[in-house]
Amino acid sequence: PGSGDVTDDGQASLDQVAPAISVAKSVYRTHDGGAQCPGGELVQGRTGTEVTWCFVVTNEGDTTLVDVGVSDPALG
Structure with a gap:
């Protein structure tokens, strides 16, 4: 001791993701x-x-989304 x-050489990588969704609601x-x-x-x-x-x-992001659900409490 x-x-x-102290020094070290190394490489690191980072994958940044940008998850995003859009929701459109309509009626007829x-x-x-x-x-x-x-x-x-x-x-x-x-x-x-x-x-x-x-x-x-719609998946608007750059990564796969799983277990996406829609709930609208106003509809019951």
């Missing part, structure tokens, strides 16, 4: 299992009118 300088009047998705931004109708909500989740 001395108090001299009627229910057909999503056949008309994507819908629009607005639906007019009487109380009880059936509507379909459409969600498109």
